[in-house]
Amino acid sequence: MVCSLGIEGSANKIGIGIIRDGEVLANVRRTYITPPGEGFLPKETAKHHREAILGLVRESLKEAQLEPKDLDVICYTKGPGMAPPLLVGAIVARTLSLLWEKPLLGVNHCIGHIEMGRFITKAQNPIVLYVSGGNTQVIAFSNQRYRIFGETIDIAVGNCLDRFARIIKLSNDPSPGYNIEQLAKLGTKYIKLPYVVKGMDVSFSGILSHIEELAEPNKRKNKRKKATDEITDEGEVSYSKEDLCYSLQETIFAMLVEITERAMAHCESQEVLIVGGVGCNERLQEMMRIMCLERGGKLFATDERYCIDNGLMIAHAGAEMFKSGITMPLEDAFVTQRYRTDEVLVKWRQD
CATH class of the missing domain: 3.30.420.40 (ATPase, nucleotide binding domain)
Incomplete structure (x- = not known):
């Protein structure tokens, strides 16, 4: 049984998801919305994520009715995405990993979307x-x-x-x-x-x-x-x-x-x-x-x-990685703005 918490914050959405053996326990999210005619800039988006993320972590645990000790792995979006927002998720993930003494995994954002889609739709x-x-x-x-x-x-x-x-x-x-x-x-x-x-x-x-x-x-x-x-x-x-x-x-x-x-x-x-x-x-x-x-x-x-950026997709993909034996040293817990989909070795799937 693997219980995974995922943090997604690569763009204007910051989300936390928790999944345990294919059971969705929590999927909470906040969106940074700018005035009409304006896009979202990295600095302001990161500020929004910093202000929201800890509250979302607490909300997700409450919704899942779990304590930190019940988690098996902490996962975060490693990339691709905008660097300042990505760093918010990575720093919080590293901190939680150390505080709660849990393994840490960086997940490719694109792989998270794909695995979430496969999980929800059962596409083969x-x-x-x-x-x-x-x-x-x-x-x-x-x-x-x-x-x-x-x-x-x-x-x-x-x-x-x-x-x-x-x-x-x-x-x-x-x-x-x-x-x-x-x-x-x-x-x-x-x-x-x-x-x-x-x-x-x-x-x-x-x-x-x-x-x-x-x-x-x-x-x-x-x-x-x-x-x-x-x-x-x-x-x-x-x-x-x-x-x-x-x-x-x-x-x-x-x-x-x-x-x-x-x-x-x-x-x-x-x-x-x-x-x-x-x-x-x-x-x-x-x-x-x-x-x-x-x-x-x-x-x-x-x-x-599930198709809009969410923490659950990172939690699910991270759980698949964790079950397949993938590990990540803490010193490798950085972000990569240009992290291509085909760079990832998908050990949890067979042809």
Whole structure:
């Protein structure tokens, strides 16, 4: 029996989770929310995490009805992520490990998402689409590693959505991507945007630049006008926020579906698992489900409790590592901002 406490704080969410032999005992989380039009900066995010983390540790133990002596291992997010927020989790994890005399393990954030998704959905050996604010990867397991078959060559899909939300001054509560999703449901007109798939990789920066010009007509020249377009005083074509959000989602999600389907064909897989914060998007799930059904496959996805950054995913992945015999000396308890998914030897899984 292994009881694991996990700390996740790689971006604007700080979370603590506790799991014992596959039983979820606690999953508490706080989100640093900035005013509309503003992103979250590392220094301010770390301050938010410092102020919240000890209270969350106490809350998680209370929710789990456990004492520190009941824990077997302390786990924290080693990377990837923003350094100052990551350091908050690492320092607290090291401190708790010493105070409570428990082993310590650093967990790859991406591996945490994948293992949480597999645990919740019971997917066997799926193609994984990992989509979040900082990462966009298509992944398959082979020879005890999660191999990256395709990824973004510039910014992540979540970053693209978040930055567009700032451009059109959407609220960051509960998240920019969620608010874009709600506006997109009201969109009726598809606006053609750049579609950038390069082999198995995707690019979102050009799409973002293009749609920014469409959202801010004062910054562009009007080259084409249609009778259905609303014309501003300056003679520029104006698009509604709803149509822009709808068009952005449809375009970037179609790109993700394309490279995921290609990975399914290459690996002869009939399963797709979507993980990461953007994986909560219902439209992305719908588009991926249609593709899977057309191939005779099946889609696996989770809700916001498990796909958005949380401490439980770190606790679960850490427990799997611990049970497989992986150990980590205290002097190795640092953080790595660029910690790739395929760097981790997945000793707890067999091909």
